[in-house]
Every structure is written in structure tokens, then in C-alpha cells.
Amino acid sequence: MIRDQQTLDLILATVHRFVRDKLIPCEQEVAETDSIPPAIIDEMRAIGLFGLTIPEEYGGAGLTMEEEVQVIIALTYASPAFRSILGTNNGIGSQGIVIDGTPEQKAFWLPQLASGALIGSFALTEPGAGSDAASLATSAVRMDDHYVINGTKRYITNAPEAGIFTVMARTDASSTDSRGVSAFIVAANTPGITIGKIDRKMGQKGAHTADVVFDNVKVPVANLIGGIEGQGFKTAMKVLDKGRITIAAVCVGAAQRLLDDALRYAQERIQFGQPIGQFQLVQAMLADSRAELLAARSMVMETARKRDAGENVKIDAACCKLFASEMVGRVADRCVQIHGGAGYISDYAVERFYRDVRLFRIFEGTSQIQQLVIGRAMVLGET
Template sequence: MTALTDEELFLVTTVRQFVDREVKPVVAELERANEYPEALIEHMKRIGIYGLAIPEEYGGASVSMPCYVHVTEELARGWMSLAGAMGGHTVVAKLLLAFGTEEQKRRYLPRMATGEIRATMALTEPSGGSDLQAMTTVARRDGDRYVVNGSKTWISNARRSGLIALLCKTDPAAVPRHTGMSILLVEHGPGLTVSRDLPKLGYKGVESCELSFQDYRIGLDSVLGGEEGRGFAQMMKGLETGRIQVAARALGVARAALEDSLEYAKGRESFGVPIWKHQAVGSQLADMATKLAAARQLTLAAADRFDAGQRCDMEAGMAKLFASEAAMEIALSAIRIHGGHGYSTEFSVERYFRDAPLMIVGEGTNEIQRNVIAAQLVERGVEPIQRVRPAG
């Protein structure tokens, strides 16, 4: 695994201290109120978290993908919603760097690096789910503009993001269908409505919204990279980042559940001894720690492969699949260990249990991940899974 630089280690330590000092004391109150964590977001801006995917030439402080995994894990350890508040932003930054025109990079990246502009992506539609090729949102040319009509759903940070990477059809008649898709760099304006915030089991504080486009007009230069028909391939590459990020969020939730369980098991006694000494509890702790360690290794392996410039949709899918399922299992084990207290909102473990399912269904459901992994196994075989070669 790639070792972090001294600067990266300092960053991870800074984020860990921020979580312990600023997040944990207030998270229960913010979560119960379903309140947007404005003060915590401002602190994240000052730390530089919104610029972690952006090079210095555009005002950021780019870090390795393994470092990004550790930072995301630390944030999610405090509150998964904080990691969600910067997840889509990072994907859009990576999309701009990989595919954007120089004008698009100069226009957005410096303000994204400071958090002045926060970004999100809009893929999912009310009737389409994970079937992106079935989308119905269309951008039709009208002179020197596109006119966009359609709707998107489950868009995180939709109200507060100044930039939306919108995947839509610019050629609905294209065959194959994916060749008619483009990403438009969309900003709020007439014709774009954030219709409602969706009620959620967990992932509180950060909004997930429905978007409606009704004759929304935008310039032809809004196409990511300046060329139509490349949006599907671009977004699939972006989702490699997104799935590694979701896996890292799962690591944070799982780690928080394990840490709380270990502390509880050391302090709680039954039959005259700490409950961790009872085999039923000790075995659960051992299994929780083992699952977490395995999930972290899978996630860091995918991150290394990403930084090596290699295709990692299978590896990112594996990491997201395993880490999210592990987080759900570990969160349930935490409730078992806490007993009745685990069912109480006075303890954080019930929040972990509500937050964990998002990683199972978000950024492509785990059923989709299994399809991706199976297809790649057929194409690539088993042996190359762990091989990482330098870029170029």
C-alpha cells in the first residue's frame, strides 16, 4: 500500500482532531434536529478539505487517493453526513481535471478549492434508478443554447451546490444509447427547481433532493470537455472516485461502531467481569475488527490502482461492496453488544445502524456492483485483480 507523505499524515491527524474536538460533541444534537452543519462545513473549508482533489495551480492542495480515503474515513467516523457533504464535490473536481476544457477548469476549480463553490452530480432519475441508459432528461439544441427538460432525484447537496454535473441526453436517437449522453456543467437559474428534500432514514443534516428542469437554458460551452456524446464514459470514470469515497465512508461508520463497542465492552460488567471477556462479546469484537481491516485493505488497494492510472471499476466496486456490507454488519453487532442501550437514541450506535444502509444503495447499489465485478472478471480474469503498475 502507498505510504502517506508527512504532509498527508499531518492532514489526516488534523481531520481526526477536528472530528474529536468539534464534531463529536455536537453531532447528536445536529442529527436529531436534521440541521445543516454550517459551522462544521466552514471549518472543513478552512482545513482545505474541499480542495483535496484540486492541484495547486488551481488553488487546491491535491493529495493521493489513499490519503483521501483516510480523510473521508475520519470525517465519517465523526458523522457520515460530513463525508457526504464533500463526496460529490470531489467527483466533480476529478471530472473537471480529467475531461474539462482549460476554460472550464479556470472557471470552477479555484472557487471549488476554497469551498466558495460546492459541486454535486446529478445522475439518478425517479423512474430509472441505476439504469442510466434509460434516462429521460434531454438537452436539445436551440441556436447557441441547450434547452433542458427532465428530472433527477436523490441529489445530495442540491440546494447548496453552486455547480451541478448533469448527465443527460444530447442525442436521444443515438445508438448505442450511451453515445448520446453528455455531462452539462449546470448552475442554478430560471428553469431549474429544487422541488423538495427527500425524507431519509439516516444521512441527516445534508439534503438529498429532487431536481426539475423545465425549459432550462444553458450555453453550448457547458458540455464537459466541449464535445457531446462522451458523458457516459466520463461519468463511469467519475464513479470510480465516487465508489472509493463511499467505501471510505463505510469504513468510518464501521470504525465508529467498533470504537464505541470496544469502549462499552471494557467498561460494562456482568457476572463480575467486563463483558468483552465473555466469549459471545469478545468473538463479536474480533469479527468486527477483522471485517473492518479487510474492508480498509480493499479500499486502499482500489485507491492505489486509481493513482497508478489504471482502470479500477472492478476494484472500486469490490471495495464499495465489501466495505458497505461490513459496515452494516458491524453496526448491527454494535447494537447487540450495547444491548438495550444500543436501541436508545442516547447512544450513537443506533445512528450508525441508520447511516450504514446508504452505502449499500448509494453510488450504484451493491447488486449493480456485483454485475460490474462479474463482467470484469469475465473480461480480465482473476489474476490481474491485485496487480498495480505505475502509470505510463
């Protein structure tokens, strides 16, 4: 649902220019140093990228889902690490508050997230709870006017940079399923929080994940999201449904970059006296990638519009995440093949993107979890 095409066009033009002039030239530096330069992050704050999806009354741009995915596709034409630093503020790091937070929680926390003064993080995964998120063991015990949280979270995006965490913890010790889980807003500087060493990952250098350990961390009762115990898993699922559409859009942006680079290489690389793009087998790889990219883009846009219209998109969001994440993996593989030996050398962006996009089939719900979500819903007759 495009509310103001002129404003959206202005935002997209700004993002395209930022990607072209600042982000792409900085990609290699980020890959080598595993760090995004502070000046780049400051510029992201200045142009409002940390508050794209936060409502306007709290200082954000209040983009609709359809508007957001267009901006995300434009932004992720550059290395996915750049989106990661601001993605949690627009997604899983803020949306629990946006969707289910109390008026007081929204008024206090959302303006800080929208400005980028705080970087949000979403702490759900644990050493023993990944795809089986309902089995989490982190506990939150009510003690007068506060809760005491104990537990360890794993692979937490932006943990080293976070100003606040949305923490999922079990408030009902007798429960063995999701009904005993609650969601909390926890300031990162709260005593008892320890951030582990930054994970050494296959790809996505500059996008940091780490363990977060909670050792008798006292959290005010006022920081229980929505003010109701036992609603945390429902909040998490609402957040993840939206996030799956967003990640699918990220896959579309990355696939477009991969395909553009591969096409350019195919037009420039000469073998047997002609550009390799003249060979039909190379054209076939380009054509298959173009077709799958179009299919993924169309799925994402349609599902975004349906969500804006208030429809239940649980199944469609899972379909988007499943197809788009698998699609970008296939596109990356073909594009490395088109580059030949050069595609295996880190001088070319395709080598880095090949490693970067592998994560999309794993995080925010693996491809296999998406299959289960879709299949079970079909068997149960859900639409």
C-alpha cells in the same frame, strides 16, 4: 502514492483534531435539527476540506487517491453527514470537470469548488433511471449557442445547497443507450431550475437530498463538459469508479467508530459481576468485526495505490464498494447487539450509525450492481 508524508501527516492531524473537538460533539445537534451549523461548514472551508482532491493549480490540495482515502477514513470517524456536505466537491461534483473538462472549464469552476465558495452536486439519477443509468430521459437540445435542458433528477445529494450541478442529459434524441448522453455544468441559479422538498430519509440527517427539476433551462454551449457530445456516460463512469473507492473508505471510517464505541461499552458494561467483554460470545463479535474491518481497509488502500499507479481499477473499485459497504452493515449490526437494549436507544451513537450506514449498500451503485460489474467483467476476461 504518498508524495509528501510530512504534509499528509499534518493534514491527518488537523482532521483528527477537527473530528474530535468539533464534529463528534456536534453530532447529536445535527441529528436533531437535520442541519450542519454554518460555523462548522465555514471551518471546513478554512482548513481546505472542500478542495482535497482538486489539483493544486486550481486552489486545491491535489491529494492522490491513497492520500485521499486516509483523510476520508479519518473524517468519517464522525457522522457521515459531515463528509457528505464536502464530499461532492471532492468527488462526483467536481471530478467530471477535473477528469474531462476543458482548460477553460477547469480554470473557471475548480477554484470556486476548491474554496467551498460553490458546493457541487452530481445530477444523474432520475425517477425512471437509477441503476439503469443509461436509460435516462432528461433531454438537452442544441439551440444556437446554448442547450435547453428538460427533465427531473431524483435523490440528488446536496441539491438544496448546490451552487452548480454536473447534469447528465440526452443530446441525441434518437439514441436508446448511453452513447447519446452528454454531461453539462449547470449553475444552480439558472432560470428554470426548481429544487424539490428535502427528502425525509431513514438516516444521515444533515446530509440532504432532493429532486431537481429542469424546465427549459438554458445552458451555454461552453458548459458542455469536454466540449464533446455523447461523452457524458463515459465521464460518469470514470467519476463513479473513483467514487466507489471513496465510499469504501467512508465505510471503513464508520466501521472503525462503531467498533471503538462497542469495545468501550463492552469494557464498561457490567453483567453477571464482570464486564460483558469478558464473555467469549461478545469477544467473537468484536473479533469478526476487527477482521472484516482490516480486510476492507487493506482492499481500499491497495486499490487506491493501483489507481495512483495508473492501473485500471474498475473491477477492484467495485469489489471495494461491495465488500466495504456490506462489511459496515454487519459491523453495525454486531455493535448494536453488543450494546443490547442501549443499542436501540438514540442516546447512543451506535443507533444513529446503524441507520446511517444502511445507505452505503445502495447509493453510487447498489451491491447488486457491483456484483454484476464484477461478474460480467470476469466472464468477459477483463482483469
